[in-house]
Amino acid sequence: MERNKLSVDPTIPNIYQKAREEGISTVFDRYEAQQPQCGFGLTGLCCRHCVQGPCRIDPFGEGPQAGICGATAEVITARNLLRQVAAGAAAHVDHAYDVLEVLEQIAKGTESYSIKDQEKLKQVAFTLGIDTANKTEREIVEEMCQIIYRDFANSGATPMTYLKANSPQERLETWEKLGVLPRNPDREIREALHQTTMGMDADPVNLILKTIRLGLVDGFAGLKLATDLQDIIFGTPQPVVTEANLGVLKEDYVNIIVHGHVPLLSEKIVEWSRKLEDEAKKAGAKGINLAGICCTGNEVLMRQGVPLATNFLAQELAIVTGAVDLMVVDVQCIMPSLAEIAACYHTRLVTTMPIVRIPGAEHVPFTTETADTASQQIVRMAIESFQKRNPAKVYIPREKAKVVAGFSVEAIIKALAKLNPEEPLKPLIDNIVSGNILGVVATVGCNNVKVKHDWFHIELVKELIRNNVLVVTTGCSAHALAKAGFMDPAAVEWTGEGLKAVLTAIGTANDLGGPLPPVLHMGSCVDNSRIGDLVIAVANYLKVSPKDLPVAASAPEYQHEKALSIGTWAVAMGIMTHLGVVPPVAGSPKVTRILTQDAEALIGGKFYVETDPYKAAAGIIEHIKAKRALLNL
């Protein structure tokens, strides 16, 4: 692929050129080799659910219009989507469950982890109706675990406790009316798989309703649960200053990259990197330099100020710098190609989880019991590896951007409280009412090699902030915007006058020595729940439904099934969710229409597909203006 067409990230062309010269093929080359991609797959019209198939429906109408079993285009696309959303939800629920198990271990007295945020513990306990008076921390944690475990052991039809405890009444009523309230989250995932097997549900509407139910499973048994428990264990993020892009790698330091999603591992690597700094110095390094990729990078960026190396699409190129001594991974978004590329350098790739093994990588099992010993071992492996680094193969790009991040809802409220201690949300809402802030958009999700790397995130957000739309962000979208300088307070110059005034006022009231950045980094992909919490808080304050607010979500470059399930949750919350890549449902006009039009009347939210960032910005702004008009703003 032509190196200048890959990415808008300034580090990419040179590092990609280095890969080419060293005979390394990357995601960009493999994408090209995959062209053309199958049109039946692209439109969701291919069914492989039974072995009479594969079957495909002809989108041009001449060929077969039903699979061998009789499934039509709408059945096949809706079924495929439900399976993808169920898989995405499974990933997040599994993530949250791992954290829940650690919380239980804390109650049982493990020494590997502890409670860092008593405030958050009490707040979550309150939400779940736990009486905390006269109870020890351990007792509260125990009771909390029991309540949450009950959701996963629920054999009846009662809706999930964690969802009920955290949702506004109006949403609960809407979901109940539609019959989409999830019960036991594991059961919903199981049932979705059953429902989509051969000879089961043939009603596209029923399949889409189940998809929405799985979106809610993701939102509450995945995102919300994971974020809450991670905050309790590791602390709720507060503003931090750090840096982003491959320029954060350091020539004379041991460079360790944490890659994956769950902070259980990355937090421990941070802890032991700091504790073993002297060993690194003895080995001839100036110290240990940690950097993150993907959402575990976001987790330690938000809580520990660990700089960001790069995002999903450039994970291989990070290794091509030749400066990474060790990359340690846990789960999700880890390209299997990493092992082969690491083998071309001194870089050690370490897997840690029983469900992620990569041939060619070294495996160090990481559990609550081994958390400290495994992390020490991994950091020491990195120090050893540093001594084998070949300076002739090292190229560290210079580019990096200043990042102000750490905007949990708690941090945002705290910043706003400086303007109005009694009603912290009031200054935000007053500015939305006055039009200084036109609305709020969350840009989230991945990179997708089908889109020029980071380009859609950046172009869309440029347009939005120029039009006084406040942007909050998570995931690889946050990475793209961080690298491009949108989280540097200086970026306030790129915003409209109204937004600039608000950001400056909040910055001044908080003695930040400048404005807030126009794009607020709210964390990892599971931290989309923070955005959900903010939306709910604002809606509650105004006594309206989240669906009535002048807000929208966008996944400009999404690729993962998790993004589809998060998007479905956002739609279920009543939020219009833009997708910058055509989802694999276009093969059925009916399913497409339900998701992009009819859904709005049913649930308040809908998907909005637009592959041009400028048109997407215009469409989102139009939506925000329409919502403002309905609120008489």
Added chain:
Amino acid sequence: MREILVDLEKCLGCKTCELACATAHSKEKNFFAAIFEEPKPVRRIFVEADGSTNFPLTCRHCEDAPCVTACMSGALTKDELTGEVVLNSQRCIGCFMCVMVCPFGVIVENQRKAAKCDRCAEIGYPQCVLACPTKALSFIEVPVYAKKERKKYLTNFLVKE
């Protein structure tokens, strides 16, 4: 003179060439837009299967083309320069004599008129060839293709010996 030639062993029957063909003959020339167009774009290549063999069939642009002989309105002509059998839709009266005489069955109906492979005249290169994921289709001079086949034969022959 180049021809669209098929390596029979390589066709997996995915029909990507069919989708690319219909897209190439749509208004928008974009797959996601084309599937929503009315009237639906019509393909001019067809993957047919006979037991274990898949064959993407399309106009062979015959030298002594029966369709050209049968065409009474002069819509079908043989371009001596390019060797292509060219269909002028404006002249086509929709009698479908060509459909009846084509031995390959690759002339079809579109809007009450004949439609056939034009090697993507509007775009300039046969899109089916570009779309084939296994490179079963090639747009290539016959002698070059034949040479490749001879080499392949020789290799197989020597291996078997």
